[in-house]
Amino acid sequence: MAQFHDYIPVNDKDFDIWFKNLTQYVNAKTTGQSPEWTHIPASEVTLLTGAYAAWYTAYTPTLKPHTPAETLAKDEARAAAVTDVIRPFVGQWLAQNAVRFGLGVCALRKLRKVMRGVLA
Numbered sequence: 276m277a278q279f280h281d282y283i284p285v286n287d288k289d290f291d292i293w294f295k296n297l298t299q300y301v302n303a304k305t306t307g308q309s310p311e312w313t314h315i316p317a318s319e320v321t322l323l324t325g326a327y328a329a330w331y332t333a334y335t336p337t338l339k340p341h342t343p344a345e346t347l348a349k350d351e352a353r354a355a356a357v358t359d360v361i362r363p364f365v366g367q368w369l370a371q372n373a374v375r376f377g378l379g380v381c382a383l384r385k386l387r388k389v390m391r392g393v394l395a
Contacts, residue, residue: 282365283357283361283362287334287337287349287353290353291330291331291334294327294330294356294361295327295331297323297327297361298323298327301315301320301323302320302324305320314368315368319364319367319368322360322364323360323361323364326355326356326359326360326361327356329352329355329356330349330352330353330356332352333345333348333349333352333353334349334352334353336348336349337349
């Protein structure tokens with residue numbers, strides 16, 4: 276049986292790098308980097324950027340000795356970002372338009388690979 280590999284990293288450090296790269300890449304592509312992505316509304320990009328800011332604000336305190344409450348806040352921020360923002364954003368604006376962006380048939384696998392290293 277084939278094993279499913281999620282495009283969102285499991286490890287928090289990897290997730291932070293990936294999410295930051297995704298946010299920066301989308302911001303660059305929707306603000307003029309050629310070829311510009313004009314199909315994504317600015318409000319959606321703002322939502323993605325805000326979700327990263329909320330995640331990073333909750334994640335940063337856990338990089339040093341921290342309380343269980345800080346861990347919970349980080350976990351909740353991550354879950355909200357993944358469920359409420361990232362998956363819907365990728366599904367609506369990136370995965371369904373994979374051919375347009377040159378991501379090919381396996382869009383999510385290629386998206387993960389691109390986001391891991393392109394802007395790191």
